[in-house]
Amino acid sequence: MRMEELTYPEVEALSREGVPVILPLGSVEEHGPHLPLATDLYTAYRVAEMAARRVQALVAPPVYYGLCRSTAEHPGTISLRGETLRALVLDLLAGFFQHGFRAFLLLSGHAGGTHMAFIVDAAEEFLSRHPETALAVVSLLDLLRERAGDLLQTPGDSHAGEWETSLIQYFHPQLVRGSAPEEYPRFPRYRIVSSKRAFWPGGVWGDPGRASPEKGRLLAERLAEGLEYLLRELREEVRCAKG
Numbered sequence: 508m509r510m511e512e513l514t515y516p517e518v519e520a521l522s523r524e525g526v527p528v529i530l531p532l533g534s535v536e537e538h539g540p541h542l543p544l545a546t547d548l549y550t551a552y553r554v555a556e557m558a559a560r561r562v563q564a565l566v567a568p569p570v571y572y573g574l575c576r577s578t579a580e581h582p583g584t585i586s587l588r589g590e591t592l593r594a595l596v597l598d599l600l601a602g603f604f605q606h607g608f609r610a611f612l613l614l615s616g617h618a619g620g621t622h623m624a625f626i627v628d629a630a631e632e633f634l635s636r637h638p639e640t641a642l643a644v645v646s647l648l649d650l651l652r653e654r655a656g657d658l659l660q661t662p663g664d665s666h667a668g669e670w671e672t673s674l675i676q677y678f679h680p681q682l683v684r685g686s687a688p689e690e691y692p693r694f695p696r697y698r699i700v701s702s703k704r705a706f707w708p709g710g711v712w713g714d715p716g717r718a719s720p721e722k723g724r725l726l727a728e729r730l731a732e733g734l735e736y737l738l739r740e741l742r743e744e745v746r747c748a749k750g
Contacts, residue, residue, distance in 0.1 A: 551616030668713015677723025
């Protein structure tokens with residue numbers, strides 16, 4: 508259920524029941540010439556909703572913006588500073604905690620290493636302040652590699668390629684602008700470069716040509732199933748902590 512569509516008495520009742528909160532996080536970032544800038548957010552939000560239908564959970568209003576470095580030069584990519592992202596996650600968790608929620612799943616559609624590191628850092632800081640909470644942080648890409656990698660044909664598919672194109676074809680087909688050529692970044696090993704776009708001009712990491720709406724449906728089901736298990740674990744942990 509979407510939190511923004513509920514009334515405050517309904518939210519209060521859910522907090523008393525010990526319902527876990529899913530916070531979808533995304534990015535406003537290029538996803539090749541064929542996918543929308545909010546691909547990371549759209550996929551995380553829709554998979555979160557699917558999981559919440561499997562096991563009772565509250566889907567929080569999503570966070571559109573994230574931290575994007577490799578794609579920062581591509582038009583449309585709007586990035587937060589890491590400190591801003593960390594502070595935002597901490598403030599949101601504190602707000603939910605204030606109203607009685609104790610189980611949290613931070614689900615990021617954007618899997619950038621620095622982006623995820625700041626989210627994990629915020630979660631660890633919050634847990635140190637409130638050890639009675641149950642917390643999990645996961646990106647869709649990590650979950651996909653764990654639970655649905657066998658559905659993909661493209662080795663190393665990562666960004667705007669087979670899996671993300673499949674999910675958007677399934678969830679939001681009207682937002683897909685055709686396809687794009689297979690591409691992989693050519694970043695020099697160990698080097699810090701001033702222009703990442705020079706080594707990754709098209710902004711695709713994988714093969715969009717192997718995507719399909721049916722593959723998107725299968726991927727979404729596997730991802731939602733993985734989240735379901737996590738949510739059940741979080742709720743049980745809080746229940747046991749209360750005795």
